[in-house]
Amino acid sequence: MAVFGMVSAVAGFVKVRYLVDKAVIDNCVFRAHYRLTSAFLFVCCIIVTANNLIGDPISCIADGAVPPHVLNTYCWITSTFTLPHQQGKPVGTHVAHPGVGTYDPDKNETYYHSYYQWVPFVLFLQSHL
Numbered sequence: 817m818a819v820f821g822m823v824s825a826v827a828g829f830v831k832v833r834y835l836v837d838k839a840v841i842d843n844c845v846f847r848a849h850y851r852l853t854s855a856f857l858f859v860c861c862i863i864v865t866a867n868n869l870i871g872d873p874i875s876c877i878a879d880g881a882v883p884p885h886v887l888n889t890y891c892w893i894t895s896t897f898t899l900p901h902q903q904g905k906p907v908g909t910h911v912a913h914p915g916v917g918t919y920d921p922d923k924n925e926t927y928y929h930s931y932y933q934w935v936p937f938v939l940f941l942q943s944h945l
Contacts, residue, residue, distance in 0.1 A: 857943035865936040873932065877916070892933070897926040 867873065876891040878884065898915030901924060905911045915927075 854943045854945075857939050861936050861939035861943060864939060868936060877912070895928050897928045899924055900927055901925065
């Protein structure tokens, strides 16, 4: 019983302490800024996560020997890359997209892109800062 009395006394002090007015160090513009920014980043996180879960987050080019869903999962996990030597070629006639083309691992340099898996997590963390 003595412990309960001590805990209730401390709890009463804590409640009273939080009821006292705190110093306000920001104005309505700053409050709107950090609240709207947090809300905006959280909404972006939800949209990107929904797109990753519902839509197709990545679409790899294949010749049809491997089922498309298997290849897309492999590309999603291992990351994707572009080829710097394919950057300057005309799109539509020589390459499908800048940096996409035929690849020879012994001759061609690659530039890996593996950021897209972490975008929802980073947006979530930024929205809570």
